[in-house]
Amino acid sequence: MIYFDNAATTQPLTEVIGAIDDALKNHYANSSSLHKTGKQSKELLDDARNYFSSHYNLKDGNVIFTSCATESNNTVLYSLLKNYIKKNKKYNLVTLKIEHPSVYNTIKYYYEDSGVEIRYIKTDKNGNIDVENYKSLIDENTLFVSLSCVNNEIGTKNDIALLSKIAKQINPKLIFHSDFVQAAGKFALDMDKTDIDAISVSGHKFHAPKGIGVLLCKKNFKIAPLLHGGGQENELRAGTENIAYIIGIKKALELSEPYIADPSDIIKMRQYLISNIQNNLSDVILNSPQDISKASPYIINMAVLGCKGEVMQRMLDEADIAVSTSSACSAKKRVSRVLIDAGMDKSVAESSIRMSISRFNTISECDKVTDEIIKNANRLRKVGHYNK
Amino acid sequence: MKEVVLVRYGEIALKGLNRAYFEDTLKNNIAKRLRKFKDVTIKKAQSRLEVHFTESAQEEIIESIKNIFGIAYISKALIVDSDIEQISKAALSLYEEGKSFKIETRRGDKNFYLKSPEISAQVGAYVLSNSPCAKVDVINPETVIEVEVRKSTYVYKQSYKCRAGLPTSTGGKAALLLSGGIDSPVAGYMMASRGVELVCVYFHSSPYTPQEAKQKVVDLAKTLNDFAPGVSLYSVPFTKIQESIIERCDIKYLTILMRRYMMIIAEKIARKNNAKALITGESLGQVASQTIESIYSTNEVCKMPVFRPLIGFDKINTINIAKDIGTYDISVLTYEDCCTIFTPKHPQTRPKIDLVLEQEEKLSDIINEYIEQAVKDAEIIKF
Numbered sequence: 001m002i003y004f005d006n007a008a009t010t011q012p013l014t015e016v017i018g019a020i021d022d023a024l025k026n027h028y029a030n031s032s033s034l035h036k037t038g039k040q041s042k043e044l045l046d047d048a049r050n051y052f053s054s055h056y057n058l059k060d061g062n063v064i065f066t067s068c069a070t071e072s073n074n075t076v077l078y079s080l081l082k083n084y085i086k087k088n089k090k091y092n093l094v095t096l097k098i099e100h101p102s103v104y105n106t107i108k109y110y111y112e113d114s115g116v117e118i119r120y121i122k123t124d125k126n127g128n129i130d131v132e133n134y135k136s137l138i139d140e141n142t143l144f145v146s147l148s149c150v151n152n153e154i155g156t157k158n159d160i161a162l163l164s165k166i167a168k169q170i171n172p173k174l175i176f177h178s179d180f181v182q183a184a185g186k187f188a189l190d191m192d193k194t195d196i197d198a199i200s201v202s203g204h205k206f207h208a209p210k211g212i213g214v215l216l217c218k219k220n221f222k223i224a225p226l227l228h229g230g231g232q233e234n235e236l237r238a239g240t241e242n243i244a245y246i247i248g249i250k251k252a253l254e255l256s257e258p259y260i261a262d263p264s265d266i267i268k269m270r271q272y273l274i275s276n277i278q279n280n281l282s283d284v285i286l287n288s289p290q291d292i293s294k295a296s297p298y299i300i301n302m303a304v305l306g307c308k309g310e311v312m313q314r315m316l317d318e319a320d321i322a323v324s325t326s327s328a329c330s331a332k333k334r335v336s337r338v339l340i341d342a343g344m345d346k347s348v349a350e351s352s353i354r355m356s357i358s359r360f361n362t363i364s365e366c367d368k369v370t371d372e373i374i375k376n377a378n379r380l381r382k383v384g385h386y387n388k
Numbered sequence: 389m390k391e392v393v394l395v396r397y398g399e400i401a402l403k404g405l406n407r408a409y410f411e412d413t414l415k416n417n418i419a420k421r422l423r424k425f426k427d428v429t430i431k432k433a434q435s436r437l438e439v440h441f442t443e444s445a446q447e448e449i450i451e452s453i454k455n456i457f458g459i460a461y462i463s464k465a466l467i468v469d470s471d472i473e474q475i476s477k478a479a480l481s482l483y484e485e486g487k488s489f490k491i492e493t494r495r496g497d498k499n500f501y502l503k504s505p506e507i508s509a510q511v512g513a514y515v516l517s518n519s520p521c522a523k524v525d526v527i528n529p530e531t532v533i534e535v536e537v538r539k540s541t542y543v544y545k546q547s548y549k550c551r552a553g554l555p556t557s558t559g560g561k562a563a564l565l566l567s568g569g570i571d572s573p574v575a576g577y578m579m580a581s582r583g584v585e586l587v588c589v590y591f592h593s594s595p596y597t598p599q600e601a602k603q604k605v606v607d608l609a610k611t612l613n614d615f616a617p618g619v620s621l622y623s624v625p626f627t628k629i630q631e632s633i634i635e636r637c638d639i640k641y642l643t644i645l646m647r648r649y650m651m652i653i654a655e656k657i658a659r660k661n662n663a664k665a666l667i668t669g670e671s672l673g674q675v676a677s678q679t680i681e682s683i684y685s686t687n688e689v690c691k692m693p694v695f696r697p698l699i700g701f702d703k704i705n706t707i708n709i710a711k712d713i714g715t716y717d718i719s720v721l722t723y724e725d726c727c728t729i730f731t732p733k734h735p736q737t738r739p740k741i742d743l744v745l746e747q748e749e750k751l752s753d754i755i756n757e758y759i760e761q762a763v764k765d766a767e768i769i770k771f
Contacts, residue, residue: 311596318595383630383631
């Protein structure tokens with residue numbers, strides 16, 4: 001199996017599984033317990049929390065372990081409703097239509113009919129933000145800005161340090177949140193030196209298991225917990241801490257550090273895959289930004305014109321190659337909402353596939369994938385005209 | 389006094405010398421469905437089948453067999469000796485205190501010493517005298533307790549109307565061309581109601597069609613199996629043939645050519661299974677491929693009779709049956725199937741046979757091999 005669907009989820013690392021296994025066997029005590037072994041668990045928990053604080057240089061803030069990034073995003077959006085929005089005041093939220101469903105749909109759920117205005121920033125077809133439009137949307141009533149660092153389908157990379165700075169220059173009181181899911185374990189971020197107030201992270205996108213996420217936020221952002229109970233996580237997220245998975249996510253991030261520092265191999269692989277396909281097959285459109293400074297090298301979204309993406313995906317699957325047609329969280333829908341909202345023609349969106357690579361993929365896998373795509377494209381294009 | 393599930397049949401009762409064959413077949417069909425209940429035995433008894441059990445829940449047994457063709461009514465019954473005292477006690481045990489009631493008697497055993505009205509009167513009197521609040525109402529009773537006097541006597545108050553028809557396999561076997569649409573499952577259901585055992589044939593166009601499209605047809609076949617036990621499903625890979633038609637032939641003829649090859653393949657599968665006919669869900673004029681000319685053209689490739697029970701049906705009638713039998717909600721799931729993924733803009737709706745043959749000639753060097761391969765590679769799913 002050639003696994004090119006790492007934006008959907010990644011394979012947990014052996015070292016991570018080992019660390020979790022060890023924790024399950026030896027550090028199963030509840031970190032709230034007062035006995036020695038409970039205190040040991042507490043130390044491990046604090047150690048992981050400190051590691052995340054230091055990794056993202058969060059000097060004064062909260063590191064909250066959650067079950068996933070969807071929970072982290074929901075917590076942020078619920079906190080606004082609970083702690084910030086006052087009756088009879090005008091507010092607006094600024095975000096992108098092409099955000100992950102856990103932001104896009106949750107904003108709609110909480111705010112669509114609440115009187116709070118939702119403002120969507122214009123992007124180009126590659127998902128790049130129109131900065132002038134962005135500036136024009138922020139005003140004194142802007143309560144909140146949410147921008148992902150890396151778009152999960154197109155791979156567009158936003159300069160969230162710059163965008164948060166711009167936002168706060170216009171309205172210093174606003175809260176700037178970033179869904180950092182496709183960036184964690186891949187890009188560095190210094191929260192102290194930027195105007196970003198909160199980020200959401202998910203372990204399974206960087207080789208930890210599913211079921212563990214993190215919400216990092218500065219002290220000024222008042223969290224309203226979604227879960228109430230035993231007051232864990234500094235009263236911000238009740239529920240017994242999942243020590244084993246917290247150790248696992250820490251381990252996974254530690255092991256990602258060399259690749260955050262030097263992503264050159266991944267960048268080479270991306271460039272190789274793109275040019276290999278484009279040089280050997282006509283009518284291929286790169287939906288991700290060409291310019292690597294504006295793109296995550298881990299996500300390559302392209303349209304093979306005349307070939308339905310979902311059929312191409314099944315054909316590749318038959319050849320034991322795993323790719324996606326859109327976000328795994330919205331794969332049941334036939335055409336990617338994100339690609340359509342980014343302004344792509346329906347025919348381009350329908351013929352798009354997402355290949356998302358990891359440091360464990362190889363150049364020879366890129367060759368095999370290219371060969372299969374070419375073979376399938378030739379087959380599909382013969383009949384494609386009649387394939388509705 | 390013993391609890392049984394009483395099975396009554398309709399049309400079978402009218403059969404003459406071959407009635408035992410129909411009864412035995414129905415008994416076998418019910419037995420197969422009840423195999424999961426270890427304590428169940430089935431007895432034939434004068435135009436009735438008695439399902440005896442010790443531990444199993446009566447409701448579960450009824451639920452398992454209520455849709456089987458050949459059954460007209462199912463009742464939760466008490467079986468007692470044909471003795472007026474025992475009958476009366478059984479009726480009393482079924483009576484719900486406070487409700488108005490009526491006793492209805494059929495005396496199958498004409499040697500029984502009381503006539504039907506006398507039995508009703510005596511049993512009714514017993515119930516009245518033993519229930520302080522009981523009230524007889526022969527016009528509009530809240531409860532009807534039925535008494536059937538035979539060798540033994542059945543007493544019951546609740547009967548379920550079933551689907552009647554003839555027991556599966558008494559009408560032979562036929563291959564049903566089952567798509568994911570609304571019509572073909574209904575066509576299969578209608579033929580199954582006449583005792584036809586179904587071999588379903590589904591054509592898939594993987595990888596153009598998703599796995600869900602096949603699952604949908606599996607679910608449809610499973611639903612049909614509920615009425616006609618013994619359904620099997622052939623999932624035939626059809627992609628290669630479709631791609632060849634598109635590559636070599638005039639696209640206007642795509643639909644008609646596809647349907648002809650489907651009929652050929654279905655007939656081959658029918659022969660392999662000792663089936664003697666084909667069934668389709670065609671309804672005249674419904675879509676381009678269902679004009680008389682198109683049907684003539686597809687019919688022309690088969691030697692077997694092709695049953696088209698919906699041919700004169702209005703779509704609304706078909707939808708109503710589909711809803712009744714539980715296939716509608718499955719059929720309307722919008723997954724693409726082999727007939728919808730490739731469609732010419734302007735299909736030939738009234739194809740002339742010589743022009744169709746001319747198109748087929750373009751595939752003459754490969755098509756037989758592809759057809760044989762499709763039959764050979766078909767996946768068989770049994771229920």
